Amino acid sequence: MPSPEQCRFAKSHEWAYLEGKEAVVGISDHAQHEITDVVFVELPRIGRRVKGGEACAVVESVKAAFDIYAPLSGEVTQVNAALGQDPALVNRSPYEQGWFFRIRLDDGKEQGALMTHVQYEEFLKAEAHP
Amino acid sequence: MSTVAALRRTALYYTHKDMGAKLVDFHGWELPIQFTSILKEHQAVRAHCGLFDVSHMGQIFAQGRGALEFLQRVASNDVRRAPPGKAVYSHILNESGGVVDDVIISCLSPNRYLVVVNAATTEKDFEWFRKQARDADVELRDQSAGYGMLAIQGPRAAQLLAELVPGCAALPRFGVLEVPLFGQPSIVQRTGYTGEDGFEAVVPNEIVTRLWEELMTRGRSFGLAACGLGARDTLRLEAGFLLYGQDIDDDRTPLEAGYDWVVRWDKGDFIGRDALMRQKERGLGQKWTGLKLRGGGVPRAGTEVFAEGGRCGVLTSATFSPSLQIGVGIGYLTPPNFSEGMRVEVELHGRKVAAEVTALPFYSRPMPKNGS
Numbered sequence: 021m022p023s024p025e026q027c028r029f030a031k032s033h034e035w036a037y038l039e040g041k042e043a044v045v046g047i048s049d050h051a052q053h054e055i056t057d058v059v060f061v062e063l064p065r066i067g068r069r070v071k072g073g074e075a076c077a078v079v080e081s082v083k084a085a086f087d088i089y090a091p092l093s094g095e096v097t098q099v100n101a102a103l104g105q106d107p108a109l110v111n112r113s114p115y116e117q118g119w120f121f122r123i124r125l126d127d128g129k130e131q132g133a134l135m136t137h138v139q140y141e142e143f144l145k146a147e148a149h150p
Numbered sequence: 151m152s153t154v155a156a157l158r159r160t161a162l163y164y165t166h167k168d169m170g171a172k173l174v175d176f177h178g179w180e181l182p183i184q185f186t187s188i189l190k191e192h193q194a195v196r197a198h199c200g201l202f203d204v205s206h207m208g209q210i211f212a213q214g215r216g217a218l219e220f221l222q223r224v225a226s227n228d229v230r231r232a233p234p235g236k237a238v239y240s241h242i243l244n245e246s247g248g249v250v251d252d253v254i255i256s257c258l259s260p261n262r263y264l265v266v267v268n269a270a271t272t273e274k275d276f277e278w279f280r281k282q283a284r285d286a287d288v289e290l291r292d293q294s295a296g297y298g299m300l301a302i303q304g305p306r307a308a309q310l311l312a313e314l315v316p317g318c319a320a321l322p323r324f325g326v327l328e329v330p331l332f333g334q335p336s337i338v339q340r341t342g343y344t345g346e347d348g349f350e351a352v353v354p355n356e357i358v359t360r361l362w363e364e365l366m367t368r369g370r371s372f373g374l375a376a377c378g379l380g381a382r383d384t385l386r387l388e389a390g391f392l393l394y395g396q397d398i399d400d401d402r403t404p405l406e407a408g409y410d411w412v413v414r415w416d417k418g419d420f421i422g423r424d425a426l427m428r429q430k431e432r433g434l435g436q437k438w439t440g441l442k443l444r445g446g447g448v449p450r451a452g453t454e455v456f457a458e459g460g461r462c463g464v465l466t467s468a469t470f471s472p473s474l475q476i477g478v479g480i481g482y483l484t485p486p487n488f489s490e491g492m493r494v495e496v497e498l499h500g501r502k503v504a505a506e507v508t509a510l511p512f513y514s515r516p517m518p519k520n521g522s
Contacts, residue, residue: 080448
């Protein structure tokens with residue numbers, strides 16, 4: 021599984037780790053920290069076609085629900101079943117055990133619109149101090 | 151940047167900020183929703199103890215030879231059950247039997263009472279009281295601006311607070327003690343909103359910060375956690391306690407909320423009694439009913455409930471229960487006679503999730519009858 025430096029990021033705080041024609045998707049450490057205690061994750065169904073920017077999962081904390089958007093378009097091929105037993109994996113291990121799902125990508129070009137880790141860090145700084 | 155009306159702050163605002171609390175707008179008050187994590191704070195209160203700043207709550211004092219008679223008129227519970235040194239939880243009703251507020255009435259000495267009211271309803275309550283008190287020999291004073299209030303809650307709360315208020319451990323549940331704290335006249339009562347043993351301390355603003363800091367320091371050896379409104383909400387919901395403005399309001403009666411025990415029919419007349427009597431004779435249309443999810447997901451206030459395919463109500467309070475480790479909620483269901491174990495469904499993000507009717511409270515622990 022990836023280190024944050026190897027991931028690409030969406031402005032809505034999801035990360036995508038590209039492995040050939042597939043991408044693994046999760047949420048950033050910043051996002052899990054903002055959400056705090058994750059108590060439930062609703063994952064997309066395997067085989068679902070998702071478009072980049074489409075809401076396709078829900079993260080629930082004690083206090084609120086958060087939509088998770090597919091950072092890239094494609095078909096969901098695998099979901100992280102371990103989150104059903106232990107949703108707090110998202111908090112403890114956002115880039116490894118807390119991954120959400122895997123997509124088979126429609127094309128390899130969309131990823132150019134995502135941020136690198138360095139760009140994402142800059143983006144977070146700008147968000148915190150507009 | 152948008153311009154909003156200035157939020158009110160408690161004396162502890164900068165203390166909360168320095169501690170890194172996440173602050174939110176709660177009915178016009180800027181208050182901590184969490185210091186570290188709602189789950190951790192919740193668990194600290196269930197296992198050890200937690201400290202809450204509830205200074206937003208209001209304090210109305212009623213004094214005079216007609217004070218008891220006045221309170222008996224405005225309260226649904228029997229205020230005679232609170233002789234000096236005792237408190238009683240009550241609803242304040244309007245003429246239609248709707249709930250103006252839910253309050254704790256503490257008898258400080260004969261003819262002198264403290265009424266702790268909800269933050270958002272303080273002005274409304276005071277106006278209502280003044281209107282009802284017209285001819286009575288009672289002086290009403292809204293002292294909310296001068297007082298702060300801390301709640302110390304959890305199984306180890308008595309041991310901790312006893313270091314500063316030695317008499318508190320001997321107080322019975324709902325016992326009230328007038329006691330100087332750091333030289334300032336204060337009120338400590340064995341009450342709370344968490345379903346645990348615990349205390350609420352009403353103290354002059356000048357010493358709130360000192361009391362908070364003293365408790366935080368001494369609390370280290372008792373597993374004390376500073377707690378925000380998030381944990382306060384999950385704790386009270388597990389205990390089945392109503393949140394005014396969300397679960398009850400001017401249009402809901404205590405009977406619909408299943409709070410029949412706060413209505414003392416035998417105490418004599420009180421405002422709203424006739425309307426409640428009529429409702430009781432007519433029968434209830436809905437009743438506040440607890441549900442426990444049978445699958446994953448987190449219900450929220452506003453979540454719709456279905457039985458046999460039809461919509462039967464809406465949850466007014468709902469969350470993930472840290473103690474039960476499952477989603478729970480309470481809402482007004484029609485018809486009002488759902489019995490324990492009955493299967494229903496709730497709709498979460500467009501999908502139906504199985505749930506079952508559950509007796510309230512979701513969580514309870516035995517309270518000490520006399521002292522520790």
